[in-house]
Amino acid sequence: MNPTLDAHVQKDPRILAVYIEALRRYNEAARAHHNFTHVMRDLHRALLIAEEENPVNYSILIPSVLLHDIGFCTPGFKKEGHDLAGARLAGEMLPPLAYEEKEVSAISHCIRAHKGHAELPQSLEAKILYDADVLEKAGLVFLLFGGKIIGEFEEGLEVFLEREIHHRSKEIARGLFTRKGKELDGGRLEKVLSLFSQIQIEVTQERPDYRVSEQNLWIKGAPSF
Ligand SMILES: [Fe+2]
Numbered sequence: 001m002n003p004t005l006d007a008h009v010q011k012d013p014r015i016l017a018v019y020i021e022a023l024r025r026y027n028e029a030a031r032a033h034h035n036f037t038h039v040m041r042d043l044h045r046a047l048l049i050a051e052e053e054n055p056v057n058y059s060i061l062i063p064s065v066l067l068h069d070i071g072f073c074t075p076g077f078k079k080e081g082h083d084l085a086g087a088r089l090a091g092e093m094l095p096p097l098a099y100e101e102k103e104v105s106a107i108s109h110c111i112r113a114h115k116g117h118a119e120l121p122q123s124l125e126a127k128i129l130y131d132a133d134v135l136e137k138a139g140l141v142f143l144l145f146g147g148k149i150i151g152e153f154e155e156g157l158e159v160f161l162e163r164e165i166h167h168r169s170k171e172i173a174r175g176l177f178t179r180k181g182k183e184l185d186g187g188r189l190e191k192v193l194s195l196f197s198q199i200q201i202e203v204t205q206e207r208p209d210y211r212v213s214e215q216n217l218w219i220k221g222a223p224s225f
């Protein structure tokens with residue numbers, strides 16, 4: 001059966017307040033990939049993973065998943081990183097929604113650790129969020145999502161491939177933390193890494209025509225009109 005939010009909201013109504021505020025902010029930012037739909041996929045996976053973990057604090061896990069990419073809704077996330085920017089924003093959003101200091105710090109840790117750059121996941125909730133989010137990239141579907149990310153970040157194919165290959169390699173070396181996470185991955189993360197590497201070889205060595213821009217069609221650079 002699909003895990004749902006109803007019982008969790010009934011038990012802790014603050015979850016609904018975070019949900020509403022997160023939905024408003026993600027919709028306002030209107031990003032192509034890092035949006036509320038991505039968050040819902042992560043939340044589904046997190047609840048699925050959590051079903052066989054014990055004891056999970058859902059008052060920490062659910063807000064953490066809801067806010068894990070909220071950093072993308074801040075103006076300065078590129079400089080700071082969306083993980084740190086998101087943890088900072090969550091620190092501002094949660095106290096008015098009746099979250100205590102200890103809870104805010106537990107949720108902030110989950111958000112900071114979801115990329116594994118700023119810090120590694122220590123708590124069970126942080127490990128579940130990490131796995132749920134990495135699993136978004138552990139499927140051939142992510143090759144299609146890649147196009148949306150290139151558009152969202154307004155970046156070149158090479159920049160995208162270099163970053164994603166680097167991140168997939170690190171995630172594979174680190175490994176997933178939960179049994180369910182490992183099962184859902186089923187070797188797909190490695191498959192995605194191998195395909196991205198093949199695309200990188202194609203673009204850099206075999207088919208440089210894919211990298212051609214307007215500038216390449218003019219001796220002294222493209223004229224401006
Ligand atoms: Fe993220």
Ligand SMILES: [Fe+2]
Nearest residue numbers: 042068069133
């Ligand atoms: Fe994410």
